[in-house]
Amino acid sequence: MRTMVRSLVSLCFFLAILGCGKGNPNAPASVSGNVTYKGAPVPAGSISFVTKAAGTYSAYLQPDGSYSGSDWPAGDVIVIVETESVNPNVKKEEYKGAKKSNPIPGAAAPTASKGMKTGPRPDSAGPPGAPPAYVKIPSKYAKQETSPLKFTIVAGKQTKDWELTD
DSSP states (O other): HHHHHHHHHHHHHHHHHHSSSSOOOEEEEEEEEEEETTEEESSSSSSEOOSSSSSEEEEOOOOTSSSEEEEEOEEEEEEEEOGGOOTTOOOOOOOOOOOTTOTTTTTTOOOTTTTTOOOOOOOOSSSOOOOOOOOOGGGGGGTTTTTTEEEEOSSEEOOOOOEEEO
């Protein structure tokens, strides 16, 4: 009986040690932080984490420059920050209905990229009804090919702030 108890205790100890490793690299992760440019918050736009295998995961920038996203896969990412979507001087295309070349009549429009589980898009960084605040940042941050921002997402919660420079 005593030998069986010792064996069971040893087995539990061994299993506990195995469980103390890095964990499942594919386990969900949550990332939050702040984006600043020249020391000031970037109050509107989006931040995207581009993975090689799992796609792109994005979050909206909040009026205080913060962002958060959850249920993202762990792994190496390239980070993209864009603010041109809130530039008031950029002419927005008007929707004029489905194009004649649409191969599937009545097909739904594409949905937002993975990871867009961060709540409603902020309408403004100013008074109610004001357009989103726009901060022009260097264009290198808006493209996967030119962004110098890289990060490794790990399973669990983590915070990562980004200071953008010229």
